Amino acid sequence: MMTTAALTLSAVLFAIGVFGVLTRRNAISLLVSVEIVMNAATINLVAFSRIHEPEAMTGQVFALLGIGIAACEAAVGLALILAVYRRFGSTDVDTIDLLRG
Amino acid sequence: MDTQEVLFVAFGGVAVLGALYAVATRSLLRAIVALGAFLTAIAGEFYLLAADFIAVVQIFVYVGGIVVLMLFALMLSASGKRHPLAAVDRPALGAVLAYAVGAGLLWATWSTELPAAGPDPADALGSLGRALLGAQLWPFELIGLILLASVIAALSIVRGERQ
Numbered sequence: 307m308m309t310t311a312a313l314t315l316s317a318v319l320f321a322i323g324v325f326g327v328l329t330r331r332n333a334i335s336l337l338v339s340v341e342i343v344m345n346a347a348t349i350n351l352v353a354f355s356r357i358h359e360p361e362a363m364t365g366q367v368f369a370l371l372g373i374g375i376a377a378c379e380a381a382v383g384l385a386l387i388l389a390v391y392r393r394f395g396s397t398d399v400d401t402i403d404l405l406r407g
Numbered sequence: 408m409d410t411q412e413v414l415f416v417a418f419g420g421v422a423v424l425g426a427l428y429a430v431a432t433r434s435l436l437r438a439i440v441a442l443g444a445f446l447t448a449i450a451g452e453f454y455l456l457a458a459d460f461i462a463v464v465q466i467f468v469y470v471g472g473i474v475v476l477m478l479f480a481l482m483l484s485a486s487g488k489r490h491p492l493a494a495v496d497r498p499a500l501g502a503v504l505a506y507a508v509g510a511g512l513l514w515a516t517w518s519t520e521l522p523a524a525g526p527d528p529a530d531a532l533g534s535l536g537r538a539l540l541g542a543q544l545w546p547f548e549l550i551g552l553i554l555l556a557s558v559i560a561a562l563s564i565v566r567g568e569r570q
Binding site: 307308309310311312313314315316317318319320321322323324325326328329330332334335337338339341342345348349352353355356357360361362363364366367369370371373374375376377378379380381382384385386387388389391397 | 416419423427435439442461464472473479483501512513517521523525526539547553554560562564
């Protein structure tokens, strides 16, 4: 029962994150939405870790690696956002259209 | 419902409300603070799912690291002040697509017969430590390398633009 509840919560949070990614225009808000999506995925990993070989802890190791990757992604993403802001004076993703033909 | 289930629903409610506020609010600062509340609630869920260590790492890395990093990025770019956010852009289209994704996931979850969760290992922290330094040693070491590479990348991106 707990597993289904966790998967349900994860699906709802994933949908909320997708909504944010699709509708936000500020780059930092996009990063906030992506973090929500990644946390929804991590809940799934931890929940499945309990039904598939709980002693091997594979799901929890995956969750740890996912959190590490999320930290890398946030650091590089925010550095890129700061570099873009210095160049364009804005973090709105619609104003950065240098590659538009 | 026993205490564990009540706590699970309570943390889940905080997580959903925090996530909704974070994606819908007009103020970027409030979105980041709501993200902090959301991440803390998720740490509570991890604890209830017998993942104590993941819960602590979640607090340290996300609430203590990523949220503070986002606040610094907001401060250094002042993107909230000079460019007031439109709350959301094309909300109807986004809502329809997000609803479709969520409905598909919920259908897949509820139509699948999942095996019951086994008994949680007695020494969960010990099992995790043995897994990290045993069968999963290579991924564990590689994640350190990736973290180092991303720190160097972030520093060079931020410094390079200044010159």
